[in-house]
Amino acid sequence: xxxxxxxxxxxxxxxxxxxxxxxxxxxxxxxxxxxxxxxxxxxxxxxxxxxxxxxxxxxxxxxxxxxxxxxxxxxxxxxxxxxxxxxxxxxxxxxxxxxxxxxxxxxxxxxxxxxxxxxxxxxxxxxxxxxxxxxxxxxxxxxxxxxxxxxx
Amino acid sequence: xxxxxxxxxxxxxxxxxxxxxxxxxxxxxxxxxxxxxxxxxxxxxxxxxxxxxxxxxxxxxxxxxxxxxxxxxxxxxxxxxxxxxxxxxxxxxxxxxxxxxxxxxxxxxxxxxxxxxxxxxxxxxxxxxxxxxxxxxxxxxxxxxxxxxxxx
Numbered sequence: 452x453x454x455x456x457x458x459x460x461x462x463x464x465x466x467x468x469x470x471x472x473x474x475x476x477x478x479x480x481x482x483x484x485x486x487x488x489x490x491x492x493x494x495x496x497x498x499x500x501x502x503x504x505x506x507x508x509x510x511x512x513x514x515x516x517x518x519x520x521x522x523x524x525x526x527x528x529x530x531x532x533x534x535x536x537x538x539x540x541x542x543x544x545x546x547x548x549x550x551x552x553x554x555x556x557x558x559x560x561x562x563x564x565x566x567x568x569x570x571x572x573x574x575x576x577x578x579x580x581x582x583x584x585x586x587x588x589x590x591x592x593x594x595x596x597x598x599x600x601x602x603x
Numbered sequence: 604x605x606x607x608x609x610x611x612x613x614x615x616x617x618x619x620x621x622x623x624x625x626x627x628x629x630x631x632x633x634x635x636x637x638x639x640x641x642x643x644x645x646x647x648x649x650x651x652x653x654x655x656x657x658x659x660x661x662x663x664x665x666x667x668x669x670x671x672x673x674x675x676x677x678x679x680x681x682x683x684x685x686x687x688x689x690x691x692x693x694x695x696x697x698x699x700x701x702x703x704x705x706x707x708x709x710x711x712x713x714x715x716x717x718x719x720x721x722x723x724x725x726x727x728x729x730x731x732x733x734x735x736x737x738x739x740x741x742x743x744x745x746x747x748x749x750x751x752x753x754x755x
Contacts, residue, residue, distance in 0.1 A: 456719075456720040456723060456724065457723070457724070457727055458723060459723060459726070459727075459731075462743075463731060463739070465743065466739060466742060466743040466746070467726060467730075469743055469746035469747045469750055470730070470742065470743075470746045471649070472672065472746070472750045472754075473745075473746035473747075473749040473750040473753070474626050474630075474746075475672040476672060476749070476750060476753035476754065477749060477753060478626075479672060480753055497623070520624065520627040520628060520631060567608075568608040571608060571609070571610060571611060572608065572609070574611070574619060575609055575611075577749070577752070577753060578619075578622075578749060579611075579615060581748055581749060581752040582745060582748060582749070586741065586744065586745050586748070587615075587618060589738070589741040589742075589745065590618060590622065590741075590742075590745050591614075591617065591618040591621055591622075592738065593625075593734060593738050593741065593742050593745075594618070594621035594622045594624070594625035594626075595621045595625075596733055596734060596738070597625040597628070597629060597729070597730060597733055597734070598621055598624045598625040598628060600729070600733040601625070601628035601629060601632055601729060602624075602628065
């Protein structure tokens, strides 16, 4: 099946394990802070941010799934939970009658605004504050490269 | 609550969004490959690797949770699924009678060995192949720094 597997050498193995550990610890820290202070996981926060920046604070569900890098089914589940809280409302498209839209309510916008300062503080504490300016520039470059490769 | 929020400036905001997008796309690619070719998510793969490298291929559940950076409850759930497949077996500690151990079975080891080449190929394709040697060194350095900050 893979007769010529290009196994990771020791340096690559160390880099890969550092990457997995760092990213998982970072997302765990973000979730802990958001759950503790704002009763939401990071995935909900990302959905609210996407809607808050969209025209009229509304997005087609398929666009929102792309934004949140979520499957349609996981996004539907999350939006249903957000709807129960009164933070998001679903609407049928008025023009063509097809496709659902998600709309951020005023309550949802207020929840996002209340959650943002603590979340940003955690992002700084866990990432930006521990890296020097050169590392931050390198991280941006690396992530932009990986992103453009995987978005194709 | 946060009277002096240190908001992200435009450069930091771009870096953060590239980071979230790149890491989420990467983990989604790993999960897709492992689910498609080996019928397991990346989290299961990480558990099997930890056990495969432990003495006698066994670890205390609490150690395994730390290794997999998982909560005890999520780990218990995953290990129960792996036990159903015959890949992992749980044992009581023979010395002190307390604490559960997870043990990798021969079937589990074989499943890991069969999954490894395709997984490593995906890690190369999605990460190492798209970065130059200097970027890889910088990524290792950045991830080691973030890891040591968050493991404290």
